[in-house]
Amino acid sequence: xxxxxxxxxxxxxxxxxxxxxxxxxxxxxxxxxxxxxxxxxxxxxxxxxxxxxxxxxxxxxxxxxxxxxxxxxxxxxxxxxxxxxxxxxxxxxxxxxxxxxxxxxxxxxxxxxxxxxxxxxxx
Amino acid sequence: xxxxxxxxxxxxxxxxxxxxxxxxxxxxxxxxxxxxxxxxxxxxxxxxxxxxxxxxxxxxxxxxxxxxxxxxxxxxxxxxxxxxxxxxxxxxxxxxxxxxxxxxxxxxxxxxxxxxxxxxxxxxxxxxxxxxxxxxxxxxxxxxxxxxxxxxxxxxxxxxxxxxxxxxxxxxxxxxxxxxxxxxxxxxxxxxxxxxxxxxxxxxxxxxxxxxxxxxxxxxxxxxxxxxxxxxxxxxxxxxxxxxxxxxxxxxxxxxxxxxxxxxxxxxxxxxxxxxxxxxxxxxxxxxxxxxxxxxxxxxxxxxxxxxxxxxxxxxxxxxxxxxxxxxxxxxxxxxxxxxxxxxxxxxxxxxxxxxxxxxxxxxxxxxxxxxxxxxxxxxxxxxxxxxxxxxxxxxxxxxxxxxxxxxxxx
Ligand SMILES: [Cu+2]
Numbered sequence: 433x434x435x436x437x438x439x440x441x442x443x444x445x446x447x448x449x450x451x452x453x454x455x456x457x458x459x460x461x462x463x464x465x466x467x468x469x470x471x472x473x474x475x476x477x478x479x480x481x482x483x484x485x486x487x488x489x490x491x492x493x494x495x496x497x498x499x500x501x502x503x504x505x506x507x508x509x510x511x512x513x514x515x516x517x518x519x520x521x522x523x524x525x526x527x528x529x530x531x532x533x534x535x536x537x538x539x540x541x542x543x544x545x546x547x548x549x550x551x552x553x554x555x
Numbered sequence: 556x557x558x559x560x561x562x563x564x565x566x567x568x569x570x571x572x573x574x575x576x577x578x579x580x581x582x583x584x585x586x587x588x589x590x591x592x593x594x595x596x597x598x599x600x601x602x603x604x605x606x607x608x609x610x611x612x613x614x615x616x617x618x619x620x621x622x623x624x625x626x627x628x629x630x631x632x633x634x635x636x637x638x639x640x641x642x643x644x645x646x647x648x649x650x651x652x653x654x655x656x657x658x659x660x661x662x663x664x665x666x667x668x669x670x671x672x673x674x675x676x677x678x679x680x681x682x683x684x685x686x687x688x689x690x691x692x693x694x695x696x697x698x699x700x701x702x703x704x705x706x707x708x709x710x711x712x713x714x715x716x717x718x719x720x721x722x723x724x725x726x727x728x729x730x731x732x733x734x735x736x737x738x739x740x741x742x743x744x745x746x747x748x749x750x751x752x753x754x755x756x757x758x759x760x761x762x763x764x765x766x767x768x769x770x771x772x773x774x775x776x777x778x779x780x781x782x783x784x785x786x787x788x789x790x791x792x793x794x795x796x797x798x799x800x801x802x803x804x805x806x807x808x809x810x811x812x813x814x815x816x817x818x819x820x821x822x823x824x825x826x827x828x829x830x831x832x833x834x835x836x837x838x839x840x841x842x843x844x845x846x847x848x849x850x851x852x853x854x855x856x857x858x859x860x861x862x863x864x865x866x867x868x869x870x871x872x873x874x875x876x877x878x879x880x881x882x883x884x885x886x887x888x889x890x891x892x893x894x895x896x897x898x899x900x901x902x903x904x905x906x907x908x909x910x911x912x913x914x915x916x917x918x919x920x921x922x923x924x925x926x927x928x929x930x931x932x933x934x935x936x937x938x939x940x941x942x943x944x945x946x947x948x949x950x951x952x953x954x955x956x957x958x959x960x961x962x963x964x965x966x
Contacts, residue, residue, distance in 0.1 A: 507739040546738050547761035547778060 455534040456506060456517055459491065465529040469493040472550070474502045474522070474542075479550035486532060488554055493529040496522035502542045504528050512536035518543060619698045620644060620653045623670035625922040627697070629962040630930060630937055631664050631675075632955030633718050638684050641955050642675065644700065647926050650939050650949025654700050658693075661715050663723035665732060666964040668816070672697055673962070674704070676723045676734050678713055692732055692746055708753050712736040712744055718960045719810045720864070721764040727816055728770045735765060743773070745791045755791025759783065766814050766821055768835040774821070780804065782833060782840045798840045802831060809860070809887075813868040813875075815921075817965050820899070822868045822875050824848065824860050826887045830875065832899065846902020848877050848895055857881035861891045863932075863959050864916035869925050869942065870965060873899035876927065876942070878917045890915045894927065894945070908945030912938060921965035932957045 459465055469491040473480045475498045486492060496502050504519040512534070519528045521543075532538065532554040542548035626647030634640045642656040642664060659677035666673045674694035681687040690713045694704035714722060714737040723734040732746040742756040743765060762775035762783045775783040780800040787793040802808065808831065812823040819836035828848030834841040849858045860866070860879045867876040875898075880891035890913040896906035908927070916930040919942050927942035936952040 505739070541739060543738070546740050549740075 455512055455532065455536065456538065457531040457533055458517065458519070459529040459531060465491050465493045465527070469529060471495065473497055477545060477548055479542075479548060482550040483553070484551075485553040485555060488533060488535055489531065490554070491529050491531045492552060493527050494519075494522070495527045496524060499524050502545065502548065504530070504540050505543045506538060506540045510539040512538055620700065621646070621698075623697045623964070623966070624648070625670075625964070625966055626920045626926055627666075627670055627964065628918075628920075628928060628937065629664050629666060629673055630954055630958045631658070631662060631718060631960040631962070632958040633661050633960070634956040636661065636717075637956065638680065642673075643951075643954050643958070644673075644697075645937060645951050647920060647928070647939055650951055652951055652954075656695060656700055661718055663718060663720070663734065664960065664962045665723060665725045666962050667697075667725065667729045668727055668964060668966065669729070670697055670964045670966045672703065672729075674732075676708075676713060676732070678711070678715065692734075692748075694748065704748055704751055706746060706748075706751050706753065708744065708746070712742070712753075712756060714738075717810075719764065720960060720962065721766060721812060721814055724765050724767055724773075726767045726770045726773075731770070733765045733767065733773060735763065743775075743785065745787060747789075754789070757785065757787060757791055757793045759785060759795065760797075764812070766835060767816060768819055768838045772838040774833070774835050774840060776808070776823075784838065784840065786838070799842075801833070801842045802845075809865055811864045811866070811916075813866045815868050815870045815965060818868075818870040818873075820868060820870070822866055822899070824866050824877060826859065827854065828858070828860055828877065828879065830866075830877070830897075830902065843900075844902075846897065848879065848897065848902075848904075857883070859884075859887070861887050861889050862915045862917070863888065864918065864930075864961060865891075867917050867919045867927075868899065869919045870921055871923065872925075874905070874919075874942075875899050875902075876917055876919055878914060890931065890933070894929070896942075906945065908940070910938065910940070910945075911947065912936075914938070916959060916961050918961035918963055920963055928961050928963075930954075930958055930961055932959055937961075 470486050472494045474496040494504050501521040503521045506513045506517040508516040535554050538552045628645040628647050630643040632641050638660050640658045642658050644653040646653050658675050659679040662675040662677040664675050672694050676692050678690050688711045690708040690711045692706040693702055696703050714735050725732055730749050734744045736742040741759050744756050745754045747754050762777035764776050765773050767773040772786050777783050780802050782798040784796045785793050807826045808823050812821055814821050821833040823831045829845055831845045832843040861882050862878045865878040877895045878891045892910055894908040897904055910929050912931055914929040915932045918928045920926045925942040927940040929938040935954045936950050938950045940947050
């Protein structure tokens with residue numbers, strides 16, 4: 433009964449307030465990211481580092497440090513990604529944070545620059 | 556093509572106004588019937604046959620285009636990114652429009668290496684500009700213009716971009732079609748025209764354009780300045796190998812290189828006129844010495860390429876045709892008024908042709924005495940020149956909204 437009620441509530445919630453059970457949980461805004469979040473920088477058409485490994489439950493924060501807008505896009509069909517998660521385009525110094533709740537490998541790209549490829553491995 | 560032409564043997568009054576349009580013909584027939592005086596008489600100053608004598612009958616039929624030759628031209632009008640677009644079939648010998656085909660959003664045209672068919676990779680939506688998207692390949696018979704193959708591409712893989720001819724291409728045996736996917740990751744779609752299906756999306760690195768060197772090999776140009784060779788099998792399994800980097804990061808190659816599949820020659824100018832050539836015969840990329848189209852003095856005077864399809868290559872005479880003008884930096888997509896002709900092997904300049912009109916795209920026919928095609932988007936006109944003398948010989952106007960791309964076949 434409790435489970436049914438929870439899912440009914442979730443339907444009404446906006447996308448970014450995903451269930452903690454989701455493998456990839458997009459945090460609503462930068463202030464929601466804990467201080468100990470793992471950092472990934474975006475600059476010169478690259479994610480840096482391109483390959484990080486974190487523990488389940490860790491928040492990863494991406495920061496675009498250049499004028500050219502970039503985003504973080506987990507494409508449906510990739511390993512462990514059943515539903516497309518397309519982050520907003522980040523302007524200079526804007527951030528985007530995700531909590532990874534389940535172990536696995538998560539590939540992502542930048543939507544307008546699909547050659548920008550990287551991944552997060554969750555243990 | 557469904558142009559109904561009246562093979563009229565009727566009255567001069569109807570012949571003069573018919574102009575080949577079926578609707579006009581129908582109107583005229585009824586008007587003629589209404590205008591028949593009861594007891595003979597005169598219409599428009601023409602005598603009527605005496606009462607009792609049968610009137611000649613207007614008869615309509617669907618015409619076919621003549622058999623294609625090297626001077627068959629296809630002009631695509633992407634119509635400034637409109638959803639509905641058109642492809643015009645033109646007879647270069649006569650400077651005459653032969654037919655039109657309807658196409659969808661930013662279509663890519665292909666023409667068979669023997670000219671027997673042409674087609675497009677195209678995109679439509681169920682509600683014109685929105686709704687369900689469908690990407691598909693349509694192949695049309697070159698004489699009837701009837702569709703002979705229609706293949707739907709699953710998961711909408713087409714790269715929707717201003718038309719670059721080498722983003723969609725046929726293998727030399729005309730049995731496979733290859734097209735580029737940009738997002739979510741670079742890939743080349745292998746479509747079997749014999750099995751009428753998409754065989755596989757073949758993953759490729761960060762590389763662009765598709766130059767088939769034979770039926771199982773093609774080359775691409777990569778972000779790092781190298782070429783990629785892809786060797787593929789009928790099931791779409793593929794091997795990939797990169798070449799050396801052949802140009803610097805600040806040498807910007809145009810989106811519209813010329814490619815002769817029969818010669819295995821890619822001709823690739825930069826924004827400043829430095830022209831790279833890659834020989835891919837034998838499925839190996841050999842980099843020919845690049846030549847400068849313009850001297851330092853000419854560059855200082857502003858001479859540089861400009862337009863959409865800025866380069867053409869004539870295989871038999873080994874000539875490179877480059878569309879150029881005096882221009883400001885970063886106006887490389889603006890039209891030009893001149894074509895410079897070079898010897899392919901040496902880069903030696905042979906001619907400078909004053910086209911006499913603002914030109915966006917050029918192409919040449921591959922016969923012994925080639926025609927030079929010069930397309931003006933603003934004038935919606937294809938100007939046909941003699942490639943040797945540069946003299947304009949004919950033109951075809953009223954080609955849609957903003958015609959931009961010329962396809963021919965080296966048959
Ligand atoms: Cu980006």
